[in-house]
Amino acid sequence: MTLAIVPVGGVVASLIQLVLVALGGPLLVGLMAKVKARAEGRVGAPIGQPLRDLRKLLTKERLHARHASVVLALAPMVIVASAVVAVAISPLVSTHPLLGSSADILVIVYLLLTGSAAAALGGLDTGTAFGGMGSSRAMTIGALAEPALLVAVIALSIQSGTSNLPRIMVDTLAHPDWVLAPSRLLALGALLIVVIAETGRIPVDNPATHLELTMVHEAMILEYAGPELAMVTLGEAMRLGLLFSLVANLFLPWGIATHATALSLLGATASLIAKTVLVALGVALIEVRSAKLRLFRLPELLAGGFVLSVLAVVTGLVTR
């Protein structure tokens, strides 16, 4: 008894994904902070702390700088909205989410980039030194990461001949050996580097610092307070959740629901949580083991990601 062609299944799947990512994103952030704290011998805040922070922030009043324009107020909404759309159409628990046919990798990438651009504009809007510095650094990193990301996308689309994410998932399920193909592994390496850069983790950016010289993302959102800060933080957490679960699904697609039955959706939800937690633990371990790179060493890392993705494309082409 299948509902795959009935859009109701897609709507349900997308709703599940939205709830999962909106709650799970902040939890992942909390989880990684906890892992790092434990590795450093501290007890650390409880995993649910980011969620509590969000709730606290939502109750506070809105505060704007005197010279702020409408951009400052719009940016958080754009960040959250773009993340919501991207999460809704991505194949996270089901290969047939709402509007799955338009869930091209490029579409998702550019939805997320829209959010980044909005955050940068918001940082620039008040005209303070920190906001501008953070925005410019974040945009530099983004610009450096973008070539690697695009080429990695090409590499991923070589095997199944399409860049439509749900189709790639379905094809990968049909050809399990693709996962171990060198092209896929190299693309994974490149994507991991890009994801670390885009979500602002160590060694690219330190999410826990408020030191002027080193902070990137924290500097950019320094001017936000109250519910708007909550929206920005939530948007960022959703981005992180989405990227992690996409990486998890691309390289371990098993468990994703191909039919919209209640049972398979439930199973898919459980497996998605497990896989994403695995990725988050991996990234947290990288964070524990490495020191933050100096800003001028970042191009080295991201150029490395770029070469990896070019390698992925070439090996994909020669092994096709």
Next chain:
Amino acid sequence: MSTTYIASLELASGAVLLSAVMTLWRRGVRSIVTMLSLQGIALAAVAMVLALHEHERALLVTGALVFVVKGLVVPTLLRRVSRLDPRSRESRPLVNVPASLVFAAVLIVLAYVVGTRITSLAPSHATHLAPLGLATVLVGYFMLVTRRRAVSKIVGLILVDNGIALVTFLLTSGVPLIVELGSSLDVLLVVVVLQFLMVSMRHHSDTDQLTEMKALHD
């Protein structure tokens, strides 16, 4: 044509090129030598996989030889050299690391373009992978040209040689054994000779930054 054969061949060949890129990426001599060692082992794996698939006993011998020479002996020699050298980092490459990585990407694409013209002669799973070997050769050359330290030059030379060996295995399942023996021993000898020269030069003038070698010119 078993999938395990294809998958393992692809993985091992990809590992050879990946470790070549990693040597360009890393700065510490130690990690570079580790990469070389991994590359030698991956190369030996390529030979072994091909040998098992095509039932070529000579190639099996070659694979064992490659494993010993390029996976174990040469890295050990290099490690010993780098231990003599307290400054074990490539301090001032002629082209900085990000630029050389981007350049490596260009070289890899170039190798693909050139390589496909060669592989079209006898399309098979093995020959299709040959561009990876060509790319390794080019990356090795790039390393030789742009790195100043003596150890880095030796590493570049070994990369070139490993790339050529990969092309050899993939295109022809290995040249006649006598030639293969000759070329493997040759690498070993060249490394020994270079190591000796490096030690002698340090003994004489306490430098191995090759750009400071300026006694001979017109």
Next chain:
Amino acid sequence: MLIIAILLIPLIMTVVAASVPWRPWVGWATAASSGAFLALGVALSVATMSAPQWALHHSFRADSLSAFMVIVIGAVSLLATSFTSRTMRQEMESGATTARYARHYAVLMQVFITCMLSAVLTANLGVLWVSIEATTIATTFLVSHRRTDAAFEASWKYVILCSIGIALAFLGTVLIYYAQLHASGPVHSSSLDWTSVMSVAHHLDPNVTRLAFALLVVGYGTKVGLVPMHSWLPDAHSQAPAPVSALMSGVLLSVAFYGLLRFRAIAVAALGPVFPRALLLVVGLVSLLLATVMLIAQRDLKRMLAYSSIEHMGLLAIGAAVGSPLAIAAVLLHILGHGITKAVLFLSSGEIYHLEGSTEIDKISGLLARRPTLAGIFGFGVLSLVALPPFSLFVSELTMARAEVDAGLWWVVAISLGCLSVIFAAVTRHTRQMLMGAASVGSSSSPLSVSVALPLISALVACVALGVLAWPLQSLLTHAAQGVLP
């Protein structure tokens, strides 16, 4: 049998030199062994006139070309090894070397010669590669024999550059093998054996062969001293002891060129004449031009001789590019004439270095007044090098020019003649600077011993003889040229 004997003589000599401590008689014994395999080489050339000779289950094969190359190697190493004892004695007296390193020197010279012989006598193109690469390793320590900073630097550059170059040549060889495995010919062959490659040469895949030949030209070209990978040559030749420079410049370059000649035959068969000719013409002409420029303002005697080697190798490449039977025969004669002349010049420059303590052209003057015999030998050697009429290089260059005109390559003749006249002017000017002029004060003048003068003078006489009456060689040269024509 002849082939085995030729290879065994230097091999046995290697063992002898390695097992006894250094004595001057070891040096004379190495000279005797060179003479012995030279004589066997002549016998081999007679034998190969009727049919190629084989040995050891077809591992070795000698046609007229191989026999001719054995003669070249024999002639030059006879000259070079007859200076072994003398050079070692001089160096030990001046404290530049010890008995231990003299022994190394004698052993490595023999290894070097053995490798060159096996390169020209092997039947297998892969073993040809292994042998030529082995010469690099043998000569490295000969280049660094003096153990000075400059000598170490020269041999470091030599190993690095030659290993890279020769690696390219290996890739080219592998690609030829790959093309051979998949050749759609009537005969299926699966080894790098010269005769079996040639039997399918017309059916090799043109794409693969084209890339392979380009790699081989750059690769073996490194060892030949052709642009763009020539830069090791002046350094190594200027730092090595004189007999080593003589051997390297006189034959090692030509042995690598021999490899190119073989592969050119394969490439012409597979691709037609246009591509190989264009490639060889480009590297040949650029080498010639570069040598011309570098010779004009050269300040060092041995570097001058080294750049002159690049010039002559460029001429050989141009000759091979033309590729007619006449041109190839002229190329072979040129190899012999250049080998002997260059050996004479390097050996006499070694004597000059011993006398003057320097090889800088500006610091040497008035040689003719102080050392008439040595200066005379050097002067006539230079005249031979710039190809004046009675010497054989004149004949070979003239013949190459004729072959170029026959092939319609007028412009090539024009460019090379222009370069050659500039080189003529430059080299004679440098030589005049050293030979003429006032003798510097206080320099001793003991006469040159007969054991030094005799080999050099007879070598120059041989050059004249080759130039005036090429008949003892004519049939051998044409027969040898046939071997590398498709």
